[in-house]
Each structure stands twice: as structure tokens, then as C-alpha cells.
Amino acid sequence: MNPVNYLYLAALLFTIGATGVLIRRNAIVVFMCVELMLNACNLAFVAFSRMHGNLDGQVIAFFTMVVAAAEVVVGLAIIVSLFRSRHSASVDDASLMKL
Amino acid sequence: MSAQLAAYSTSTGEAFQFWVLGTVAVAGALCTVFMRRAVHSALCLAGTMIILAVFYLANGAYFLGVVQIVVYTGAIMMLFLFVVMLVGVTAADSLKETIKGQRWLALVCGLGFGILLTAGVGNASLTEFAGLGQANANGNVEGLAALIFTKYVFAFEITGALLITAAVGAMVLTHRERTERAKTQRELAEERVRDGKHLPPLPAPGVYARHNAVDIAGLLPDGTPAELSVMQTLRQRGQIRDVSAEAISDLKALEQRSEDRLERTNSGPGSGSAGGSNSGEASK
Numbered sequence: 001m002n003p004v005n006y007l008y009l010a011a012l013l014f015t016i017g018a019t020g021v022l023i024r025r026n027a028i029v030v031f032m033c034v035e036l037m038l039n040a041c042n043l044a045f046v047a048f049s050r051m052h053g054n055l056d057g058q059v060i061a062f063f064t065m066v067v068a069a070a071e072v073v074v075g076l077a078i079i080v081s082l083f084r085s086r087h088s089a090s091v092d093d094a095s096l097m098k099l
Numbered sequence: 100m101s102a103q104l105a106a107y108s109t110s111t112g113e114a115f116q117f118w119v120l121g122t123v124a125v126a127g128a129l130c131t132v133f134m135r136r137a138v139h140s141a142l143c144l145a146g147t148m149i150i151l152a153v154f155y156l157a158n159g160a161y162f163l164g165v166v167q168i169v170v171y172t173g174a175i176m177m178l179f180l181f182v183v184m185l186v187g188v189t190a191a192d193s194l195k196e197t198i199k200g201q202r203w204l205a206l207v208c209g210l211g212f213g214i215l216l217t218a219g220v221g222n223a224s225l226t227e228f229a230g231l232g233q234a235n236a237n238g239n240v241e242g243l244a245a246l247i248f249t250k251y252v253f254a255f256e257i258t259g260a261l262l263i264t265a266a267v268g269a270m271v272l273t274h275r276e277r278t279e280r281a282k283t284q285r286e287l288a289e290e291r292v293r294d295g296k297h298l299p300p301l302p303a304p305g306v307y308a309r310h311n312a313v314d315i316a317g318l319l320p321d322g323t324p325a326e327l328s329v330m331q332t333l334r335q336r337g338q339i340r341d342v343s344a345e346a347i348s349d350l351k352a353l354e355q356r357s358e359d360r361l362e363r364t365n366s367g368p369g370s371g372s373a374g375g376s377n378s379g380e381a382s383k
Contacts, residue, residue, distance in 0.1 A: 053229025
């Protein structure tokens with residue numbers, strides 16, 4: 001098997017995540033799809049790291065994980081406070097800026 | 100050509116693992132997107148993440164594989180599940196489209212994007228395949244540590260600052276300042292009286308009834324069940340057990356039995372003894 005297949009898998013997962021962000025309206029599920037996209041990127045980093053024979057890709061993937069953890073903490077806090085004020089986790093309901 | 104191919108491919112076992120687990124990972128990702136309930140999405144995503152951890156391990160990223168399981172499936176997905184619990188499990192997506200044709204447009208966009216990405220990967224000249232044998236020679240964790248604490252030390256420090264900022268930000272976002280004065284007990288009591296709510300304590304279940312189980316409503320003096328005496332959860336689930344009819348049929352059966360045994364038809368003492376024995380049975 002060609003290790004480039006890992007890249008194809010990462011591309012597929014990223015695409016599924018991006019489609020999910022566009023389709024879903026529940027803020028939590030949208031957030032999960034973003035996490036899926038981040039994970040796909042990590043897989044691509046790890047696969048590249050193996051192809052090139054150095055560990056830089058893995059270090060970048062590690063930093064991506066840290067940033068994703070921080071992002072999840074803040075994002076879920078935003079979702080919770082949004083839910084508190086509007087009693088709904090739908091991204092369509094937050095349309096105060098719409099004309 | 101064949102030698103080049105051999106250097107450029109992985110073992111059969113890994114290929115098998117890739118095709119089996121890759122299929123499951125894609126299925127999990129699709130389930131994440133298309134499941135109606137947020138909890139099911141979260142579980143599917145956790146499965147996909149575990150499979151990705153296995154792929155990291157297969158790719159020689161041992162540290163990242165373990166971190167993936169600990170941080171993603173352990174911490175982040177549990178946080179997701181926690182928020183799903185807070186926000187409400189039943190909050191399913193509405194199927195009404197606010198923008199007309201948005202779903203199909205999104206699907207077409209996703210498809211196009213996928214084709215673009217795949218074509219990009221396919222056209223890239225990825226002829227290099229070094230493998231991590233040399234890089235992992237002194238151990239994967241040691242190699243990563245050497246890189247993080249020398250070449251990437253600045254990024255590492257900034258990561259620390261980012262994590263602290265995120266923690267403070269989460270606390271600020273979820274903290275709620277009390278804007279009005281807390282009501283005193285007297286004010287609460289007066290409000291209760293003014294609103295005409297149920298003032299005395301709620302009646303206990305099973306009072307004046309023949310049973311004392313919590314899901315059996317106590318009987319009012321006229322024999323009708325008092326709904327208030329059963330706890331609210333059971334009331335909302337409709338799990339109140341009404342045994343008045345049951346008790347009457349019990350009584351009838353007992354009377355019948357005693358009549359059969361004693362072979363007499365007098366009703367006065369027979370019903371009295373039957374009632375006594377039945378209440379003794381119920382209290383057992």
C-alpha cells in the first residue's frame with residue numbers, strides 16, 4: 001500500500017467535516033465537525049512526517065492538538081452561554097445582526 | 100521500478116489495517132455529520148478519533164497516538180458529552196431550511212472541495228518515502244522532546260500562554276454576575292402565598308391507600324387517587340400506578356375463595372374477614 005493513501009483518507013475526512021459544518025445547524029455538532037477537520041489535518045501531518053523521515057510534522061500535529069483543546073474549551077463555553085441567553089443551540093437562531 | 104515500488108509501499112498487514120479501519124473511520128465521520136441526535140454524533144466522532152489514534156501508532160507517531168486517545172477521546176469528547184447534557188439531549192436539529200436549497204448547495208460544495216483536494220494530493224509529486232526508522236531510532240518521545248525543547252521552544256512557551264488564556268476565557272464566559280439582590284426567605288414565602296401556589300407540603304404517596312409504593316397515588320377521602328402525592332418525574336412519565344381497581348378485584352377473589360372454602364353464602368362476616376386478610380397481605 002502506498003502511504004499516500006493516508007493523505008487521501010485525511011482529505012476525505014476533512015471534506016466530510018467541512019460538509020458537516022455547512023449542513024448542520026446544531027452548534028455542538030458543527031463544533032464536532034470542526035474537530036473532525038482538525039483531526040484530519042493531524043493525520044496528514046503525521047503521514048507527511050513519516051514520508052519525509054523527520055519528526056517536525058509530529059511536533060506540528062502536537063501543537064495542533066493543544067490549540068484544538070484550547071479552542072474546544074472556549075467554544076463550548078460560548079455555546080453554553082449562548083444557550084443560556086437564547087435557550088437554543090441552533091446557529092440559525094443567533095441572527096441579531098441580520099437586516 | 101519494482102525496487103522503487105518496494106521502497107515506496109508498506110507491509111501487507113498495514114494495508115489491511117488501513118483499508119478496514121479507514122472504512123470504519125469514514126463511516127464514523129459520515130455518522131457524525133448525518134446523525135440527528137448530538138449524542139450519537141459525539142459517540143461516532145469518538146470512534147473515528149480512536150481509529151485515527153491507531154493510524155498514528157501505525158505511522159510511527161507513538162506519543163501522538165497515546166495523546167490522541169488521552170486528550171481527544173478522553174478529555175475533549177467527554178467535554179462535548181458534558182455540554183450536550185447541559186444543553187439538552189433532545190435538542191434535535193430542525194429539518195426546516197432557512198436558506199432555500201442550502202443542503203444541496205452545501206453537499207455540492209463539499210463534493211467539489213473533496214475532488215479538488217484529492218486531485219491536489221494525486222498530482223503532487225510525493226515520491227519521497229523515508230520512513231521514521233532513523234528519526235525514531237532514539238525513541239519517538241525523546242525525538243519529539245528534543246525538537247520541542249530546542250527548535251520549537253518558543254512555540255511551546257506561547258502554547259502555555261494560550262492554554263492559560265483559554266482557561267481564563269472559559270471562566271469569564273461561563274461566569275454569571277448576579278445583577279439583582281437575592282430574595283430573602285420572607286419575600287419568597289409572601290410571593291408563594293400571593294401566587295396561590297400549593298402551600299403545605301405535598302401529600303405522601305400511598306397515604307390512605309392499600310399500598311405504600313412511591314408510584315401509587317394516595318387516595319383522597321372519596322377514593323379517587325391524588326395525583327399530587329406522586330413525585331413529579333413519575334407524574335410526567337405517566338408511571339402512576341392506580342391500584343384501586345386491582346384492590347377491589349383482589350378483594351373479590353378473596354371473598355370468592357373464602358366462600359368456596361367455607362361453602363357458605365353469608366356476606367357480612369365473609370367480606371369483613373376477607374378485607375382483614377387482604378390488608379395483612381398488602382402490608383407484607
